[in-house]
Amino acid sequence: MKIGNSPEGSVAPAKAEQRPAARKPEATGTTEGARPAASAPAPSTQVAISSAAKLAASASTSTEDGSFDTAKVQRIAQAITEGKFTINAQAIADKLVSNAQELLDSRANKH
Template sequence: MKIGNSPSPDGSASPAKAERATARKPEAAATETIRQAASAPAASAQVEISSAAKLAASAGADDGSFDAAKVARISQAITEGKFTINANAIADKLVANAQELLDSRANKH
């Protein structure tokens, strides 16, 4: 039998258990205060987006590079087992991109 864990004859919690529950309440409140402070840090710096960054963000927002209909067609073809991969086309694009990257680096020096 554990001491201090049994209820008293009238069914209420033992005095030791009641004292522990009361002692935990301020601790729980302090923990909650710390948690709230950690989740909402104070502002420590001002940040401004440059005009070039704003222009780049607005230009990239709707450049037409994402075609939802094309994605749906490809997805449907994959589901039906009709989608084929052209490995030669992929290899050609990779080589062309690598060459473009190398050329741009050579022109900078």
């Protein structure tokens, strides 16, 4: 069962899914039926990319032009289809621990 799905189907949509009520047109001095020029909405928040995110993006294993090894992707897809693809959970766990340690070390050096 997915989170948020109710068997009865009577769950109200989340706030992000609800549509705001229609706004009344503002008096702009335009003629009947003419629409005023649309203006961009004011930004609701600002986004800043951290130095760690910039470092991670620059250390990406893909090539500079954003391409990837299509042949490798096809080999992996074929292995998955044939049921021959194996996952080395130990290697994944080791890499996660290593990345977490690097992140903690970089934060400790900043303070």
